Amino acid sequence: SSVAAHKCPWTPPNxxxxxxxxxxxxxxxxxxxxxxxxxxxxxxxxxxxxxxLEEIPLPMQTKILMQVRFDGSFGFPGGFVDEVESNMPSTFPEFLSLLQQGVSRELFEEMNFGKDMRPSYVYSCYPTGKEEQVMLHFFMCQLSPAQMKAISWCSIISTSDEVVGLSLVPLFTLNDGRRGLPTFLTNSFAGNAVEQLLKSILTEGILSEEEVKKAYQVAFQLLQ
Ligand code: GTP
Ligand code: MN
Ligand code: MN
Ligand code: MN
Ligand code: MN
Ligand code: MN
Incomplete structure (x- = not known):
């Protein structure tokens, strides 16, 4: 199913x-x-x-990788795709292909991994009222558990100073209803990374809409 079908029915925290x-x-x-x-x-x-100490009702082990950025916020690997900014293609497929190359280049710069990756395009968006400034494009790439394990240390030795840590997203909520995903969501996120994260969790069926909504609501309360 497409992410577009899963419009976030709420404003993500932060x-x-x-x-x-x-x-x-x-x-x-x-x-x-x-x-x-x-x-x-x-x-x-x-x-x-x-x-x-606590049972967590998550039958399959799903890992989602996020990075701690130099500015202390969480985000996904990637960045500005200068390739399209300087030479905008005339067709959408060409444009997507350049974005795909650009996001792979940034991934390699930031994580020392994934040069030949062909990630799948998910969706694009822009900040409300600022459509003339920046367009944010989102991609996804499913790895094997072995690949995921192998890349976990790569960003530490990449030549880029933009990444100061890696994180897996906790996809559960512990018995107190706060620890786990709700607590994670109270962090600061770059751009609309939190929306990209929650939409992707829904699209891939990792959690139900009810679970995501609940985690968001608790996070929002924790932030008050
Ligand atoms: P340089 O390599 O130093 O040029 O930076 P970059 O190309 O890696 O850019 P960066 O990753 O900082 O992202 C560019 C813009 O996207 C910034 O305005 C960020 O606020 C925003 N941004 C950063 N991370 C994310 C993310 O995970 N999701 C979204 N939607 N935006 C992000
Ligand atoms: Mn232990
Ligand atoms: Mn970068
Ligand atoms: Mn970046
Ligand atoms: Mn860059
Ligand atoms: Mn850079």
């Missing part, structure tokens, strides 16, 4: 200003700046048990 989904290439062409980010994730049949 982001009072919402983002508008965009599938209009004419509009994209007019935009001077384009950034593309990528969610690397994996799914394993292994049972999941991070914390022996």
């Amino acid at each position: 982001h009072p200003n919402s983002f508008v989904d965009c599938d209009d290439f004419e509009m994209m062409k007019k935009c001077p700046y384009h950034a593309a980010h990528l969610m690397l994730w994996s799914r394993d049949e292994k049972p999941f048990s991070p914390y022996r």
Whole structure:
């Protein structure tokens, strides 16, 4: 199913200003700046048990990778795709192909991994009322559990100083109803990374809409 079918019915925490989904290439062409980010994730049949004191109802071990950025916020690997900014293609497929190359280049710069990756395009959006400034494009790439394990140390030795840490997203909520995903969502996120994260969790069926909504609501309360 497509992410467009899963419009976030709520404003994610830390982001009072919402983002508008965009599938209009004419509009994209007019935009001077384009950034593309990528969610690397994996799914394993292994049972999941991070914390022996509490049962966590998550049958499959799903890992979603996010990075701690130099500015202290969480985000996905990726960045500005200068390639399209300097030479905008005339067709959408060419444009997507350049974005795909750009996001792979950024992934390699930031994580020392994934040069030959062909991530799948998910959706684009722009900050409300700022469509003339920056368009944010989102990609996804599912890895095998072994690949996920192998890349976990790569960003530490990459030549880029933009990444100061890596994180897996906790996809569960512990018995107190706060620890786990709700607590994670109270962090600061770059751009609309939190929306990209939650939409992707819904699209891939990792959690139900009810679970995501609940985690968001608790996070919002924790932030008050
Ligand atoms: P340089 O390599 O130093 O040029 O930076 P970059 O190209 O890696 O750019 P960066 O990753 O900082 O992202 C560019 C823009 O996208 C910035 O305005 C960020 O606020 C925003 N941004 C950063 N991470 C994310 C993310 O995960 N999702 C979204 N939607 N936006 C992000
Ligand atoms: Mn332990
Ligand atoms: Mn970068
Ligand atoms: Mn970046
Ligand atoms: Mn860059
Ligand atoms: Mn850079």
